[in-house]
Amino acid sequence: MKTPQGLQPLIDDGIIDAVLRPLKSGKEASVYVVRAGDEVRCAKVYKDMAQRSFQARVQYQEGRKARGSREQRAMGKATKFGRREQEAAWKTTEVDALYALADAGVRVPQPYGFFHGVLVMDLVTDAEGFSAPRLGEVELEPAQARDYHAMLVRDVVRMLLLGMIHGDLSEYNVLVAPDGPVLIDFPQVVSAAGNNAARTMLLRDVHNIRDSLARFAPELADTHYGEEMWALFEAGELRADSPLTGQFVFDTHAADTRAVLWSIEDARQEAIIRQQGREEADAAD
Numbered sequence: 001m002k003t004p005q006g007l008q009p010l011i012d013d014g015i016i017d018a019v020l021r022p023l024k025s026g027k028e029a030s031v032y033v034v035r036a037g038d039e040v041r042c043a044k045v046y047k048d049m050a051q052r053s054f055q056a057r058v059q060y061q062e063g064r065k066a067r068g069s070r071e072q073r074a075m076g077k078a079t080k081f082g083r084r085e086q087e088a089a090w091k092t093t094e095v096d097a098l099y100a101l102a103d104a105g106v107r108v109p110q111p112y113g114f115f116h117g118v119l120v121m122d123l124v125t126d127a128e129g130f131s132a133p134r135l136g137e138v139e140l141e142p143a144q145a146r147d148y149h150a151m152l153v154r155d156v157v158r159m160l161l162l163g164m165i166h167g168d169l170s171e172y173n174v175l176v177a178p179d180g181p182v183l184i185d186f187p188q189v190v191s192a193a194g195n196n197a198a199r200t201m202l203l204r205d206v207h208n209i210r211d212s213l214a215r216f217a218p219e220l221a222d223t224h225y226g227e228e229m230w231a232l233f234e235a236g237e238l239r240a241d242s243p244l245t246g247q248f249v250f251d252t253h254a255a256d257t258r259a260v261l262w263s264i265e266d267a268r269q270e271a272i273i274r275q276q277g278r279e280e281a282d283a284a285d
Ligand SMILES: Nc1ncnc2c1ncn2[C@@H]1O[C@H](COP(=O)(O)OP(=O)(O)OP(=O)(O)O)[C@@H](O)[C@H]1O
Pocket: 023, 024, 025, 026, 027, 028, 029, 030, 031, 042, 044, 109, 121, 122, 123, 124, 125, 131, 132, 134, 172, 173, 175, 184, 185, 186
């Protein structure tokens, strides 16, 4: 095929040898199947900022550190430099996240670097070697849905332990490889510690996965893994192998009311005893 503009510099530099076919062109990026030596890989070419709505991303930037204080200040401004830095941060966030996640054993495509604004990574394939389907495109047996759910929950925990929340996790950003689900699409990854919306985003991510897989394993619908892992994380008690049950006791007012009623009852009994004591003392006089 004719080499797309964004990939020509990678061919010129010998990073890839050929572009085999387009895989998908979305809102934010165009993804191609490429060849590098004997390896078939995947190249994600990000679209220009002008074609994307950046304001909508502002909440994602919160808590994310730019490289230096000048960059940090610039990112907060609508200057040309600020916008350039924002765009650069947006792109490098994905490749930085992929390296950190792959190192931590999270199931993501192995990255092979970021060149001229293009991310090169493993092509996730199905059993026949074709590009893998998305989670939303496959039919699963209940047992397989439960397994995939457990694997995805485990990976979300591992991410959280690295201080990251996917932020856009859904059946569209999970590919199904023969050995299980693989997470993709990380430019919007959220800092778990520095972002006020972190909990909300984590819960949305986990609920999306739960609801997709509950179509095949309905009992998953009643689980609350997101709430459970966040409570442990906040308490500093979350570990990669923390046993999670999916059962979460919500802080209900009913329990509080009962405790209040008990202490009122205790106080009443004490008052009766004191009163009886006084009456007995009076009778003795
Ligand atoms: N490493 C990969 N291996 C196989 N397929 C991939 C890989 N990365 C991306 N794809 C395919 O390309 C699609 C788009 O990739 P990605 O989600 O990263 O980009 P995007 O621009 O955010 O797209 P969208 O707006 O559709 O979410 C994916 O849904 C998937 O089908």
